[in-house]
Amino acid sequence: MKGKVLKSTGSWYTVETDDGLLLDCRLKGKFRLSDLDTTNPVSVGDDVIVSDEEDVDANVITEVLPRQNYIIRQSPKQSAQRHIIASNIEQALLIVTVAKPRTSTGFIDRFLVTAEAYAIPTHIVFNKQDALTEKELKKQQAIAKVYEDIGYPVYYTSVPQEENVKTIHELLKGKTTLLSGHSGVGKSTIVNSIYPDLNLRTKEISKKVKKGMHTTTFVEMHALPDDAYIIDTPGIKEFGLTDMExxxxxxxxxxxxxxxxxxxxxxxxxxxxxxxxxxxxxxxxxxxxxxxxxxxxxxxxxxxxxxx
Ligand SMILES: Nc1nc2c(ncn2[C@@H]2O[C@H](COP(=O)(O)OP(=O)(O)OP(=O)(O)O)[C@@H](O)[C@H]2O)c(=O)[nH]1
Ligand SMILES: [Mg+2]
Ligand SMILES: [Zn+2]
Missing domain, CATH: 1.10.40.50 (Probable gtpase engc; domain 3)
Structure with a gap:
């Protein structure tokens, strides 16, 4: 059986089969690690072969099909080892906010460099339009122009005002998308407003620090209506630029x-x-x-x- 890994806890994997079944799977005992020195042999987004012959309780992942691409980062604890965040990504949506919380251009550029290295086309979404002051809007305009001029598509969204949420929906249809951006920029809120049944957890912004709390704790791929797959990454501070010279x-x-x-x-x-x-x-x-x-x-x- 062929399927796609939607979720991984490290020892269990949730696989969606081509028939639309959700299976809890384990890895085959002596699963051959790839040449990559990574902490995880199977990642979210992997297309895999699942077998249910050997064991009645558990389905077993026997093979990972070749990856189109993958995003990797240095494991924080064992710095020599790397962790595949996700694979087979067709596009990235980088959600940013010029305020509440502020996304620096340093963060944007690091993300874009990594996405370019993996040949993942990136769309930049400036969220929380409703929450910006005149001054912040001006600043946003200057930042956005830089990215538009070099060819990145730029969008302006507000979830409470439903500004351009439909446009983002159109972008997501039929694609596997990596949704990224600092914690608190509104990744889960945007997806929730497009696909209300999904109910990604969101949290009120803590008033004290004016930063979103870190509410998404592990990488998971959501299989959505209209053949959209979304990976809502935690508010990754910075992508590791592993393997880059x-x-x-x-x-x-x-x-x-x-x-x-x-x-x-x-x-x-x-x-x-x-x-x-x-x-x-x-x-x-x-x-x-x-x-x-x-x-x-x-x-x-x-x-x-x-x-x-
Ligand atoms: N004013 C305003 N608030 C928004 C908008 N989008 C999201 N928020 C709020 O921002 C806060 C954080 O949103 P989340 O969707 O949880 O942020 P996230 O990017 O998923 O954060 P992590 O899961 O921690 O990475 C919530 O209180 C949302 O209600 C928007 O367009 N305008
Ligand atoms: Mg979230
Ligand atoms: Zn030169």
Whole structure:
């Protein structure tokens, strides 16, 4: 039987079969770990083969079909090991809010770099339009323009005012979508308003810290009407940029990628090298200074890691 892993607790997996059955499965005893050094051999989103012959109580996952892609991050505790967050993602919806809570462009750019590295097209959704002051709206406009100019689709939503919620619904139909963004930006609220039966847990924002409490505790894929699958990730602080080398990063900034051929050195890191087309474009105002600054911060972090 073929199916898709919707949920994993580490020892049990919930698999939706192609016939629409939900099965609780275990892993085959001597399940062959892939070459990847990961803490989890099977992840949410995996297409798997399930067998029910050997055991009457439990269905067993015997095989993971090749992954189209996967998102991975460093396990916080064992830093050498990595954890596959989800696989077979067709698109990402990055939900951001300029206030309550504030999403930094540093966070956005790290997410986008990771998504580019995995070739996952990303839509950026600016939520909580109803809750923003004039000043915050202006700030949002400036931020959104940067991303629109380099080709990312941008949307403005408000759940209480039902602004553009239908547009987001259209985006989700028939696709497997990774929903990401800081805790409290409204990921669960948006999905709940589109698919009320799903009842993802939401929580009131704590008045003291003005930040959403962390209410989603594990990664789970929701099989929704109209063939939509959604992975509502916890408010991941930062995606790990595992496996990325400093020299690759500019290839994941679309506005830099198109200029790389014009740098004097083909291993240019666009830091202090002469004849750098990227730096020139920053100076001309063709590349956002803030994006460039975030680029440098990502590269400097990676160079720091490469020393060890
Ligand atoms: N004013 C306003 N509040 C919203 C909007 N969307 C969500 N909220 C509120 O923001 C708070 C957090 O929303 P959640 O949906 O729980 O946030 P989340 O992104 O799922 O957070 P985690 O599950 O912790 O990652 C809740 O109190 C929502 O009611 C919106 O468009 N406008
Ligand atoms: Mg949530
Ligand atoms: Zn350069």
């Amino acid at each position: 400093a020299a690759e990063v500019s290839g994941y900034f679309p506005e830099m990628r198109e200029r790389l051929d014009n740098c004097q050195f083909n291993d240019c890191l666009h830091m202090n090298e002469p004849g750098c087309a990227v730096k020139e474009a920053v100076q001309n105002g063709e590349i956002s200074e803030e994006r460039y600054h975030n680029y440098l911060s990502i590269v400097e972090n990676l160079l720091e890691d490469e020393k060890y």
